[in-house]
Amino acid sequence: MTIFEQVIDRHKTRSVKWDLMEMIYGIEDASDILPMWVADMDFAAPKAVTDALHSRIDHPVFGYSYMCEGCKTAVQNWLKERHGWHTQNEWMLFHHGVVPAIASVIEAFTEKGDRILITPPVYPLFFSIPEKQGRLIVESILIEEKGNYQIDFESFEEQLKQGVKLFILCNPHNPGGMVWSKENLLEIIRLCTKYDTLILSDEIHGDLVFPGHQHIPLVTLAGEEADRIITCVAPTKTFNLAGVQAAVMIATDPEKREKLKENALAHGQMELSPFAAAALTAAYEDGGPWLDELLKVLSSHIDYTIEKITHAVAGVKINKPQGTYLLWIDYRDTGLTEKEIMDKLLMKGKLALEPGSKYGESGIGFLRMNIACPRQTLEDGVSRFITALT
CATH class of the missing domain: 3.90.1150.10 (Aspartate Aminotransferase, domain 1)
Structure with missing residues (x-):
């Protein structure tokens, strides 16, 4: 079995x-x-993950922990081998999940009353987190035909024209299951650049893509506009580790990383647990x-x-x-x-x-x-x- x-x-x-x-x-x-x-x-x-957790538990002192360079290198190698994305370790910031990472990005880079664009039907917390923070949700509803969805770029641009501070992209899309094409992603970048909109790219499902389709990390297409994108990835959906609570925010712009660090300090956010570090590293190295x-x-x-x-x-x-x-x-x-x-x-x-x-x-x-x-x-x-x- x-x-x-x-x-x-x-x-x-x-x-x-x-x-x-x-x-x-x-x-x-x-x-x-x-x-x-x-x-x-x-x-x-994966057995590699449970073995790593058992090994860490065998050392009976569970004091303050941090995400070492080896943890970052495991993420870096995974993204390069699986998605052709050549990241740098200094681009990475760790969080206790993609959902709290989204909340941190919204809080760090928008103000109360700012417009945040989403593309429904979409993950419910894309609605609720901005609303709880006093932001204004604006929607560009996906075009649906016989269960297939496409981005309505005419509606998308109309919303951006009204002054959108942040667009939250879901790729692959939850719940529709779409893996957005290179053409779609390039158009998102073009329009968000035109209207100076920051992009938060939630790519938590990026490893779960079936033959005939290819997940493309948005930032790999952005060229000189890479700094307007903050990407969230995690081993949690891929390897069924949601309860371990580990995610990575990747930002090429050092000023944005500094702002996220300041936001973490403002909330007393600590580093990830020793168990999260062990599970994440083992999953990406051997999973x-x-x-x-x-x-x-x-x-x-x-x-x-x-x-x-x-x-x-x-x-x-x-x-x-x-x-x-x-x-x-x-x-x-x-x-x-x-x-x-x-x-x-x-x-x-x-x-x-x-x-x-x-x-x-x-x-x-x-x-x-x-x-x-x-x-x-x-x-x-x-x-x-x-x-x-x-």
Whole structure:
């Protein structure tokens, strides 16, 4: 049995995905509901990572830690080998996750009342973090046709004309699964340069891209405009390490790095834990074969899910994502409202997915499904989906 076939019981491990179902979905008893919602995988981390953590635990003193040059070099080598991105160690700043990194960038480089541009349907915290900080969210809604999305550059430029301080790019896109093309990325850079807009590029899913598609780090196309881009990467989605809490902010501009350091000091933000350092370094140094196998498993899972559900349930359409382990399920032709389909899934199918409205109004009519689990669990989830809607 491979690591990707092993079913691991995650109940009573303080798992948000498995142990907070009653709270998340407002259900009195969710013990018989299968969670396929939040974006963490049900696979064990690479052995290299667990070995590194065990080794660190064997030294029983857990004092203040820091991210050494070896940690940075591990990131540097990974980005060069996987994405052709030649970074420098001094460009890197570490944070406790991409989400808090996004919050830090927003706070450091914008003021209350500033406009921040996003492209819905998109990751919910792209809405909530700026709003909590008193910024004004403006939207350029993606053009959708038969489940495929494109950037509406006419709308995008109209928003920039109004004075946008920061654009948050999601690449690969969550929840749509698009891996933005070189042409799209170049146009983003051109327009943001024209209107002097800073770009925050969230590339947390950049390693999870399927054959036939290539993740391109935005900054590698930016040339002289590289300094207007801050990129966020992390091993957490790639290697299922969200709870370890480690991410990297990469900025070529020393003034921007200094501003981010000052922001960290203002919040008393400490360096990452010794466990985060050990896990990140091991993942990037030795996790390549694990990831290569994972991508094969995910692609097979996606094909299976699409074939089974679309053949069994009338009115449901699913496009194969170019990246991520998330399916964006179009149920608009079923005639069901979001409440109706969520009730059917939860009460009849005993299955928890995410409603599309969580990703903005343009997400209404869609569901997000996480298929990163052992095949046995996946088949159970697909069966529950079909039971709920037939």
